[in-house]
Amino acid sequence: MQIATMYFKDRAQLKLQDELLQYNLNKSKGKFVGKRAEAIRELDDFEATRDAAKSIRQRVLDNLxxxxxxxxxxxxxxGTTVLWAETPDEVNRHVLDIAARHGLKKAIKSKSMVSEESALDHAIEAAGMKVVETDLGEYILQINDYEPPSHIIAPALHKSKEEVSALFAKVHGTAPKTGIQELCAEARAVLREHYLTGDLGITGANFLIAETGSVFLVTNEGNATLCTTLPKVHVAITGIEKVVPTLEEASTLLRLLTRSATGQSITNYVDILTGIKGAxxxxxxxxxxxxxxxSGRSKxxxxxxxxxxxxxxxxxCMNHCPVYQNIGGHSYGWVYPGPIGSVITPMFIGQEVAADLPNASTLCGSCASVCPVRIPLPELLRKHRETQVRLDLRPVGERLGLRLWTWLASRPALYAWATRLGVRVxxxxxxxxxxxHSLPLASGWTNGRDLPAPAGKTFRELYAARRRAGRQT
Structure with a gap:
């Protein structure tokens, strides 16, 4: 995927002004949040399960x-062939080598965010093969000139039903449809032919099971099942961190994954793929x-x-993030949006080109409070900010402002005088x-909203006045 993280502020500003996007985001805001809240109430031991999940994942990372x-x-x-890819380009080379070795012509593909990192679809097409995304959201984006996904589990979250209807009518040459079931039926009819003629199935992996050598997949549409059982060759592409020791531990993670993602106790389909087809x-x-x-995970x-x-x-984390909820996923400019994207993207593609992402957070803590594996996302975002300050990656004005504030705050008498003057002005x-309505030193705020004026006195002044009044009564 093309990197556009360096344009985060400009893209976010445009998304805030996009009325259709804002309408679509507002419609989806409460759905994920509400369904998750209902689903976790089903578990009497939800917090204990989170602790167990954190322990499972951390134990893997400690001995990856x-x-x-x-x-x-x-x-x-x-019977599974295991290949290693250090870079995105190596991922693409492996897939194309496999296709050439087996004489494959058409790839049918289930959703894989890792393959987005390497722009695999474009590499396949450049090699003269056909590739078809079979996840409904990814298919919608593919036929819309490969529009990037805006969410890691709902890639077309930013699209309305009406937009999808118009797109299907344009691409499929059919009459516009108004019902969601009708649109799904149309997509199913189109994709069915590709399922039956594809000879290469490509998927990601939710987990890799160490004890059995299995690939563990969860979906709601059943497309991954078809992508892995109908073609003669199946390629699963996944990050090295996805390994889990046992099936039992994967089941623990599954209880949290589905509830945290879509508010379901379990998804419609769970595929555990262990080796090649037997006799x-x-x-x-x-x-x-x-x-x-x-691709940066070791880093x-x-x-x-x-x-x-x-x-x-x-x-x-992104479903509960006030920043993501207002600007959508495309503002972030790469594969992974939201709080988790703001943490891992700078590590994958470089702090220099993704410097704005760790600062695209209020540090309110909503993301950490809902993370099923207890990732302390606000703390990690702060670590990135500290790194950027050390590397002088923040704008000159910001760095000078912080140094001025540090100098002033270390001189209490001068600080008190300056704040008294400031609140009065x-x-x-x-x-x-x-x-x-306008404040030069806070234009990032006042360009988009008014800044409430202070009361005209500092907290110290108000507190001192209250204490004096208390002594007089």
């Missing part, structure tokens, strides 16, 4: 090399490959933000409305 080797050994024993079996791939992708593992690799990609600027 060992668990990956165990997975590789058991996967190979069941006498009717369904399944004749050849199975798992591509284990690093994260060795960093101060390594806890981010516990992520199970449920999307709860700001009260005057607020006028009779009590609101400041």
């Amino acid at each position: 090399d060992t668990w990956l080797e165990i997975f590789e050994e058991n996967a190979r024993a069941r 006498g079996e009717f369904h399944g791939a004749e050849h199975m490959y798992v591509i284990l992708v690093d 994260v593992l060795a960093s101060e933000v390594k806890e981010a690799l516990r992520c199970i990609r449920c999307g709860a 700001m009260k005057w600027l607020g006028g009779y409305e009590g609101r400041i």
